[in-house]
Amino acid sequence: MNRPEDGVEISTGSTTEADFLASYDPANFPAVAVTVDLVVFAVVNKVLQVALVERGAPPFLGRWALPGGFVGPAEDALAAAHRELVEETGLDLGTHRVFVEQLATFSAPHRDPRMRVVSVAHLVLLAGNGTSVPDLMAGTDAARAQWLPVHELDLTSLAFDHADILAAGLERLAGKMEYTTIAAQLVPKEFTLSALRDIYTAVWQTDLPAGNFTRKMRASLTPTGAKVQAVGAPASLFTVGSEWISPPWSRPGS
Amino acid sequence: MNRPEDGVEISTGSTTEADFLASYDPANFPAVAVTVDLVVFAVVNKVLQVALVERGAPPFLGRWALPGGFVGPAEDALAAAHRELVEETGLDLGTHRVFVEQLATFSAPHRDPRMRVVSVAHLVLLAGNGTSVPDLMAGTDAARAQWLPVHELDLTSLAFDHADILAAGLERLAGKMEYTTIAAQLVPKEFTLSALRDIYTAVWQTDLPAGNFTRKMRASLTPTGAKVQAVGAPASLFTVGSEWISPPWSRPGS
DNA sequence: ATTGTTATTGTCAAGTTGATAATAACAATC
DNA sequence: GATTGTTATTATCAACTTGACAATAACAAT
Numbered sequence: 001m002n003r004p005e006d007g008v009e010i011s012t013g014s015t016t017e018a019d020f021l022a023s024y025d026p027a028n029f030p031a032v033a034v035t036v037d038l039v040v041f042a043v044v045n046k047v048l049q050v051a052l053v054e055r056g057a058p059p060f061l062g063r064w065a066l067p068g069g070f071v072g073p074a075e076d077a078l079a080a081a082h083r084e085l086v087e088e089t090g091l092d093l094g095t096h097r098v099f100v101e102q103l104a105t106f107s108a109p110h111r112d113p114r115m116r117v118v119s120v121a122h123l124v125l126l127a128g129n130g131t132s133v134p135d136l137m138a139g140t141d142a143a144r145a146q147w148l149p150v151h152e153l154d155l156t157s158l159a160f161d162h163a164d165i166l167a168a169g170l171e172r173l174a175g176k177m178e179y180t181t182i183a184a185q186l187v188p189k190e191f192t193l194s195a196l197r198d199i200y201t202a203v204w205q206t207d208l209p210a211g212n213f214t215r216k217m218r219a220s221l222t223p224t225g226a227k228v229q230a231v232g233a234p235a236s237l238f239t240v241g242s243e244w245i246s247p248p249w250s251r252p253g254s
Numbered sequence: 255m256n257r258p259e260d261g262v263e264i265s266t267g268s269t270t271e272a273d274f275l276a277s278y279d280p281a282n283f284p285a286v287a288v289t290v291d292l293v294v295f296a297v298v299n300k301v302l303q304v305a306l307v308e309r310g311a312p313p314f315l316g317r318w319a320l321p322g323g324f325v326g327p328a329e330d331a332l333a334a335a336h337r338e339l340v341e342e343t344g345l346d347l348g349t350h351r352v353f354v355e356q357l358a359t360f361s362a363p364h365r366d367p368r369m370r371v372v373s374v375a376h377l378v379l380l381a382g383n384g385t386s387v388p389d390l391m392a393g394t395d396a397a398r399a400q401w402l403p404v405h406e407l408d409l410t411s412l413a414f415d416h417a418d419i420l421a422a423g424l425e426r427l428a429g430k431m432e433y434t435t436i437a438a439q440l441v442p443k444e445f446t447l448s449a450l451r452d453i454y455t456a457v458w459q460t461d462l463p464a465g466n467f468t469r470k471m472r473a474s475l476t477p478t479g480a481k482v483q484a485v486g487a488p489a490s491l492f493t494v495g496s497e498w499i500s501p502p503w504s505r506p507g508s
Numbered sequence: 509a510t511t512g513t514t515a516t517t518g519t520c521a522a523g524t525t526g527a528t529a530a531t532a533a534c535a536a537t538c
Numbered sequence: 539g540a541t542t543g544t545t546a547t548t549a550t551c552a553a554c555t556t557g558a559c560a561a562t563a564a565c566a567a568t
Binding site for chain 4: 466483484486501
Binding site for chain 3: 209211212215216229230231232233234247
């Protein structure tokens with residue numbers, strides 16, 4: 001089939017009329033919008049939270065949706081994700097450390113009832129202190145923006161196919177935590193092993209014995225030398241030493 | 255920012271004029287084409303091959319490119335990938351077993367010099383017998399289509415950003431072979447441990463000791479009871495028993 | 509019958525895991 | 539100032555996995 005990467009000059013007879021027209025003039029391309037949707041995670045009190053916005057317009061008026069928006073003409077999807085994160089949630093990237101990576105692209109023809117919208121979903125991790133999460137400010141056309149606990153969420157209540165996207169984000173995060181130190185993106189740059197273990201508890205919904213957790217994870221971490229005092233014995237601070245965990249964890253129940 | 259998912263009725267003053275127009279009338283959306291590109295792998299004689307097409311039109315005339323094409327108005331990206339696989343390479347899916355999964359989306363603004371093209375790349379694995387690979391037939395606007403050995407390829411010679419896409423495909427395959435039985439998608443439904451080991455050799459570019467390979471992989475496989483005779487001792491046939499390898503391999507050099 | 513080749517099983521030391529206990533370092537309380 | 543409660547970190551040990559390599563077995567070809 002013809003594609004825009006191919007010059008129209010040599011279009012052959014086997015190309016359909018519609019294809020020919022499509023490649024002949026950009027204005028005749030079927031109208032497709034390309035957007036990004038964001039699965040933004042943070043952990044508070046050992047509970048995994050996701051940033052959602054309440055829709056202020058039909059369709060799905062009043063329902064929770066993932067923040068997101070158009071990919072602009074001069075940016076790629078990753079840049080659009082960063083921009084929309086600020087615009088749709090009001091997060092200040094000057095004060096908050098974020099990790100963004102592409103998740104998957106959702107392209108079912110009628111995923112948006114109004115027109116063809118292809119969405120490049122992204123996973124966003126917000127580094128938090130474990131005890132609070134920044135307030136969100138709704139963007140342009142959202143009624144409000146709010147953190148909601150992922151594991152208590154009624155996925156069927158989400159707008160569009162956002163339940164699928166959220167599930168993909170959760171699975172990506174939980175999966176990558178088996179073989180990378182991605183969980184450290186949800187805690188400050190320097191963190192204790194307990195803080196990191198709380199991330200695992202929140203995401204995997206299972207407790208890991210502290211002793212074994214320390215033994216295994218320590219190999220991927222670098223101690224800063226400093227200690228912090230909470231209740232109990234003082235805990236050492238670490239930074240990420242290696243992106244990889246080797247050999248990987250296997251999640252209880254995998 | 256406004257997005258097509260939001261009704262235009264409530265567009266607020268904070269929306270830019272361009273955004274408003276964009277959401278007001280689909281025809282005013284910036285022209286974006288959504289395509290799929292395919293990284294099609296097969297293994298012949300323990301060498302990993304990728305299906306490439308020679309471009310028959312500018313830009314990049316005469317250069318090798320990945321097969322691919324438009325996502326049609328009534329199909330999602332996965333369906334487009336299946337369709338384009340047949341149209342661009344002439345592969346007969348009636349005779350050949352294929353595995354297709356989404357890889358990543360490439361959206362750099364000028365990745366195609368002519369217009370905005372967002373491409374959803376897919377990984378395609380073709381089950382082969384290990385000794386031959388089906389001939390390819392060039393589609394509409396390609397000069398020819400051919401299998402080329404991945405590890406001998408000059409990546410810089412590929413058209414567009416297809417070197418990046420191919421690298422992503424190879425990394426996905428090599429990575430998933432650590433913790434899933436995806437390698438079995440490159441051999442017939444029933445296969446010997448040697449045949450499967452040849453896939454690992456071809457993709458990882460490293461030899462795995464036969465004894466240890468058998469010991470570890472057997473846990474994920476189901477013996478059919480049948481045996482096949484080549485040179486040497488007869489080998490048992492297996493099918494995939496579990497999608498997962500647990501605990502995972504760690505690739506030599508990871 | 510012998511040789512060459514490959515499949516499969518066995519062996520063993522070194523390393524990893526899961527379960528659980530022991531030790532240590534504090535704060536808060538008595 | 540000793541005791542208690544709490545948490546961090548290290549230790550222990552049996553079960554399991556790995557990597558290296560050897561041994562055995564099953565054929566075809568000579």
